[in-house]
Amino acid sequence: MSWDNAINIIRPHVVKIETQMGYGTGFLAFYNHDRSWCGIATAAHVVSNADEWQQPIRVKSEKATVFLKEEERVIFVDHSTDSAVVLFLKGDLQLPEVPIALMPMEEPCGIGVDVGWLGFPAIEPNTLCFFAGTVSAPQVARKAYLIDGVAINGVSGGPVFHRPNSETVQIIGTVSAYHANRATGEALPGLLRAQDVSHFHATAGRIRSIDEANVKKKEFEEAQRNKLEAVADAASATPEAHPSSEQSPSSE
Helix, strand or coil: CCHHHHHHHHHHHEEEEEECCEEEEEEEEEECCCCCEEEEEEEHHHHHHHHHCCCCEEEECCCCEEEECHHHEEEEEEHHHCEEEEEEECCCCCCCCCCCCECCCCCCCCCCCEEEEEECCCCCCCCCEEEEEEEEEEECCCCEEEEECCCCCCCCCCEEEECCCCCCCEEEEEEEEEEEECCCCCCEEEEEEEEECHHHHHHHHHHHHHHHHHHHHHHHHHHHHHHHHHHHHHHHHCCCCCCCCCCCCCCC
16 A cells, blocks of 8 residues: 555544644544544643643544533543543544554554654644654553654644555554754754554543443343333233122121
8 A cells, every 4th residue: 555545544534633732633543332422542742731721622624623622522641651532522523434443552563664644743734744754663661662753843643654454554653752863962863752552442442331331221221111111001901900899798
């Protein structure tokens, strides 16, 4: 699969996340069971201030924008991995029906793999741009990858993806930081750090568990209501017993 084809697949899933402090990039990570709620993945530092101060955020897809007050969303933040999920009612936000697959945690991305990433760089804040590089090394303890590539302000939270075969695209992580090489006093080419998708897998699993529990609870309550209604219907259909007109024998 060419990079152009991969970008065309991923582009509709990418969003711009605006806060009072600035903006970053994010992408559709998952839905709940009935697709009424969506989970937008991004970097924690993009939304953590808005979350802490209960400020509104704006999420822009290719075709629509939603404005989310504090009470209209839930943000799951993991500062240790600089990862976050913004969970909210999808509403009018137009997103694909099926999210791009997240890389399985038991199959980490290997060294030397070509990867790409998308985001809205500060030098072109309204243009979704593509970047590419190669995985230089895994950082297992930090749940991250070092990548031979560049990251610009505004691209934080954008999806980092690879092409495992000619027909598939997988997201391996999110853009977190850029480490410039200043060993000689000048800003020489450095390394990008991408956080893996472990926080997104964990959050999706938690939401699905809650969803499943709520669905089972509703099914149980519905079954109980049906049972009670059936008992009530049966009782109303049974003729009432009338007392006999004969008197009981005297106890004398």
